[in-house]
């Protein structure tokens with residue numbers, strides 16, 4: 160598997176550390192349903208059969224956090240963008 | 253109905269050219285309705301159906317398998333069985349399983365090559381030793397066997413291991429002599445044959461693609477072979493659990509991850525028991541044919557592809573050679589991958605779901621093979637009585653919400669770190 164890092168180009172995934180699902184968002188602790196929302200945030204996952212948006216850290220390269228879109232059926236990678244762009248845009252999925 | 257296997261039937265058949273053997277289980281057409289449906293014909297699903305029939309007298313049971321039985325993880329694992337756990341929720345369950353293994357071949361009249369050759373966890377520093385002592389004590393408190401071996405005792409067992417490794421010297425190990433290995437395919441076939449002989453329909457090439465519900469709960473399943481009705485449905489789908497549960501609108505604390513396994517060319521007896529290397533994540537045993545069977549960590553990222561990447565192959569082989577330098581020129585024959593249902597605390601779930609009549613058996617991570625008999629036993633109990641079995645009481649689905657986690661490794665809500 161090679162991850163196309165926007166800064167370093169295509170690099171073997173051994174240089175990266177996997178964190179997991181990039182679509183979950185920390186809920187507000189002051190919301191009335193905070194307990195249920197935190198349970199979902201910490202524990203439940205879509206675990207899709209197909210495209211998965213996931214966080215990888217380029218530990219052996221530029222030290223950027225990336226959101227990678229990858230197909231869990233065959234490991235084909237569609238693309239990778241800096242996580243800060245995704246999170247700044249407030250995009251949730 | 254299949255005839256009993258014995259030394260006499262074997263002799264009789266050898267004398268007449270083995271022409272008298274009949275198929276070990278039927279290939280029935282699905283009936284329109286069943287009292288119980290088990291989704292998934294892996295070890296857990298087949299064991300569940302067998303114990304539903306045997307322990308609870310159920311006579312109208314179907315196992316629905318999307319491929320062929322034994323094609324999933326039950327036929328892909330490294331076959332290790334043991335009950336050397338630490339947490340109170342886990343030890344009684346896995347010990348129940350080990351006891352069932354001990355009598356299984358007689359019970360199901362099938363040779364599963366159960367071999368209690370021992371499981372030895374090596375330790376390489378003082379803190380690992382403390383951990384092994386603690387785990388051994390926890391096992392003793394539950395009446396489970398465990399023995400602390402010192403360096404010289406380990407050296408006698410494993411003269412070929414590298415005892416002079418400067419960073420990871422072998423200081424000793426925790427041995428469970430009742431642990432060992434089992435022929436994994438035989439477990440699927442043996443449970444299938446035994447369940448079939450009690451009237452269970454094993455229906456292969458039958459994928460569940462929908463779960464129908466009404467106001468009273470679950471009604472039945474849509475399959476590639478049509479609708480099949482049942483008010484009691486158990487899911488035992490291992491790596492595909494999230495997909496099947498999503499058909500009923502459930503979202504689970506589970507991710508699917510990939511684990512690889514490896515077999516070497518056949519060698520003379522070298523590895524006398526199951527050995528785990530404490531300095532990394534590596535385990536090895538030797539099959540009765542002589543091949544070394546070994547594995548390591550999961551590939552770390554979500555996956556439904558039953559094949560892994562090369563860096564893990566390299567890592568696993570490096571660890572093997574670090575422990576046993578003499579393996580460096582042994583040839584590896586085969587490797588493969590399986591998809592596991594990694595739960596958020598590394599422990600399984602055997603429980604009801606939010607849908608009445610729909611039950612869940614999942615979260616086995618990469619340790620579910622040893623659990624096969626007890627998992628079937630307890631899941632059958634839950635399906636038949638709607639009550640959790642005593643030794644599986646801790647495996648609740650709501651434990652993640654209530655904080656009653658069973659996290660053996662203490663690694664938190666990261667499925668790939670368990």
Ligand SMILES: Cc1cc2nc3c(=O)[nH]c(=O)nc-3n(C[C@H](O)[C@H](O)[C@H](O)COP(=O)(O)OP(=O)(O)OC[C@H]3O[C@@H](n4cnc5c(N)ncnc54)[C@H](O)[C@@H]3O)c2cc1C
Pocket residue numbers: 291292293294295296297316317318319320321322323324325326327328329330331332333458459460461488489490491492496511512513547588589590591592616617618619620621622623
């Ligand atoms: C490489 C590897 C090594 C392992 N080593 C060990 C070990 O040494 N010791 C140990 O204890 N455990 C080990 N495990 C874990 C163990 O194999 C699993 O936890 C256990 O086998 C899972 O239960 P099962 O046998 O029921 O799964 P499976 O055999 O995977 O059964 C699940 C079945 O469900 C079917 N299914 C899925 N979706 C559907 C659907 N929609 N409709 C119908 N059927 C469906 C699948 O086709 C499959 O046959 C290992 C796993 C792997 C992959």
Ligand SMILES: [Zn+2]
Pocket residue numbers: 164165166167168217220221222223
């Ligand atoms: Zn980079």
